[in-house]
Amino acid sequence: MAPILNINNLYKSYGQTEILKDINVSIEKGDFLVLVGPSGCGKSTLLNCIAGLEPITGGQLNIAGQDMTNVSPKDRNIAMVFQSYALYPTMSVAKNITFGMKVRGVDKSVQDQKLAEVAKQLQIEKLLNRKPSQLSGGQRQRVAMGRALVRDPALFLFDEPLSNLDAKLRVEMRTEIKRLHQDLHASMVYVTHDQIEAMTLATKIVVMKDGIIQQIGTPAEIYRQPANLFVADFMGSPAMNLIPAKVSTDGNARRIEIARDGEAPLVLTDRRGVDLPKDVIIGLRPEDITDPGSRQGDNLELADVHVDVVEPAGADTYVVSRLGGKEVTARLQAETEVRPGARAQFAFDLGKATYFDPASGARLV
Template sequence: MTSPQKAEHILSVENLDKSFGAVKILKDINVAIEPGDFLVLVGPSGCGKSTLLNCIAGLEKSTGGEIKIGGRSMNGVSPKDRDIAMVFQSYALYPTMTVGKNITFGMKVRGVPEAEQQRKLNEVAKLLQIDHLLDRKPSQLSGGQRQRVAMGRALVRDPQLFLFDEPLSNLDAKLRVEMRTEIKRLHQTLGASIVYVTHDQIEAMTLATKIVVMKDGIIQQAGTPNEIYNQPANMFVADFMGSPSMNLIPAQLEAVDEKTKISINRTDMAGIELMMDRKIEGLAGGSKSVILGLRPENISDASGQNAKDGQVAECRVDVVEPAGSDTFVVTNLGGKQVTARMNADVQIMAGDMANFAFDLSKASIFEPESGARIA
C-alpha cells in the first residue's frame, strides 16, 4: 500500500468546538497525530468522542476551529473528498452482495479498473485471512468475519486516515480480544494512520500509540499509554484508566528531611504511616491533605517485590477475589475500599489481619478539591 503524502501531521484538530443548539458537545479540542500513529479516543458514554470522530470524517459540521488532514484544511470538504475510510460499529455491509462485492463496491463506484479492483481485493482478503469467504453473503458470516469484511472495504481505499467507531463493541469478549490483536497486527503491518473510538480502556491501552481521554467534551489528558497509566493528569483519568482502577486514598503528607511521610486514617483501628522516598513541593513546615493514588499492583502481599523497602502495614482483609494469575484482596484505608494485587497462591481469607506491602515509587498525589495531579 502506498504511503500517505508527506505531512508534519497526518491529522491536526485545532480549537475545535461543536454545539447542538445551545448544548456545547466539544469544547476547544486540540489534538494532532503523526503519520503511522494509532490515536485512541476514550471516555465514558456521552463524552463527545464519537462526535469528534464524525467531525473529522465530515459527517458532522464543527461549530468552530479547524481540522486538517495531510496538511490540508477540511473546511467545506465533503466526506468523500477527505481521503479517509471509516469502519463502523454496525459493519454497514450490503446484505444482498457477496463479501467480494461488498469490498470492491466503493472502487467500482469510483471507476477503478476491474483488474485493479481484483488485485486489491486479493491483497486485502489475504491480509485479513478472508480469501475463502469472498463468495458468501454477510448473513452467512460470524460477527468477527463481518468485521473483517468491513475492515477490508476500508483497506482497499488506501486512504490517508482510517477512522474506527467502536468497531468491536458488538462482539463477545473472546472475539473482541482476537480482533484487537488482528487490528494491532494490521497497524504494525501497514503503518496506517488510525483514529479509533472506544469506551473500553483495555482496548485503548493495548492498541494505541497515543491516547486522548475525554470527559464532558473536554480533553482531560493526551499521551502515550504509559504516560496515561503511570502519570494520570487528574483523578478522573486515574480512576477511568486501568482495571481494576487506581486506588484513590485520602491521606496527609508531611515533609521529613528529603522524604515525605504519608499518614492514612482507618475507621476501625489505628491509622498507618508510610514513608515516601522523595520530596513533595509545598510541604515546608506543615502537613497537607491529599489523595494518594496507588495502582493495585503497587500494593501486594509482604512476600512480594514491594516489601523490599520495608513499607509494610498490617490491614484487615475485607474481600478476597481469586482471578487466576492473581488474587485481588480488598481492605479499607482512609474510609475507601482499596484493592491490592497479590500472588495467585496467597493464603489469605476475609476477616484475616495480613501484611500489605506498598511500593510508593509509582504513587500519584492529587489535590482533593480540583482532582489535579500534584506529583
C-alpha cells in the first residue's frame, strides 16, 4: 500500500531565501506525524506546503498515492484545523460544521447524519444552536475539529491547534485529539513547538531546525537516541543534561572525567566498552541521575555531588548541581531529603548515557 503522505526532496524558497531544504518524509495510513521545532524552523511552512496553501519551489508531494505537487488545496482531500479556529461568527455551531458540505452540494440528509455522528463523538450535541461567541476556547476547538471530521479526508492537518488554550484545557484537548486518532485510525499531521505535545501525541516525530530535518523517529527513539545535541536539548522537559567530559580507557571500560568548580573532578566508569574519543559531551536524562537504591543495573555509579538548588515538583524533586561548567538536573523521589548547599549522593545510570561529538554535535553512541 502506498504511503498516505510521501514528500521527496522538497524545497521552499522566498526569493533567494531558502526556508525548507531537502525535506523527505513518509507516513503510512493511520500514522500521527508531529512536526516540532522552535519558532521559525519551517514547520508551519511545511504544513502549508502539504495543504497546498504555499507552492513548493522543488521536489514532489504525494497524498494517498496521488501527485499533489501542483494541485489546488480544495482538490487535495485534506482537512485543516487552525490555531485561530476560523469559525464563522454569524453562523450556529451546526452551520459552521456543515457549511463545507453545503458548499460542495452534499445531500441535506447526509449533512444531518454526519453532523449527528461528529457532535456525539466530540460531545457537543448541546452546543449545536449556539454561536461561536457563546463558546469557551475548548468548545470552539471542538467545533473546528468537528468541521474537519465531517470531511472524512485522507489527511488531517493541525496547525498549533492548542496554543490558544490555558494549560489545563490544553492537556484535556490533547487527550481528546489522541482519543480521536485512536478511534478514527485517521492519518494526521500536527504542528507544534511544544515537545511534550509532540511526545504524547505522535506515532512519528519530525524535529526541525532552520528548515532542515534533524531527526525522524518514534517518540521513544527521539527521546532515548537523539541524533544530535540540538534534538537532545530540545526534546524532554527538563532537557537532557549535556556535560563536557574527558574519556580515558580503563581495560574494557571507559573512565569519564567531569570537571567540578573548586574540587576534584567527578570520575564515572562506563562499563559498556563503547568506543569514544578523548573529548565528549555526555548526555544523561534527569531521571538517569537519581536516588541511590531507586534503580538497579550493573552500570550504576554512585557519587557525592554539591547541591545548588532544590525544586519540589509534587511527584518528584528536581535537584540542580553544577558539573563540567553546566547546570545539571537530577530527578529524585519526592520524599528524598536534600538541602541547598549540602552534599548528596546520586546514582548515575551510565547504561543510559548518550555521547556526542563536541565539534559536530552528532551522537557518537
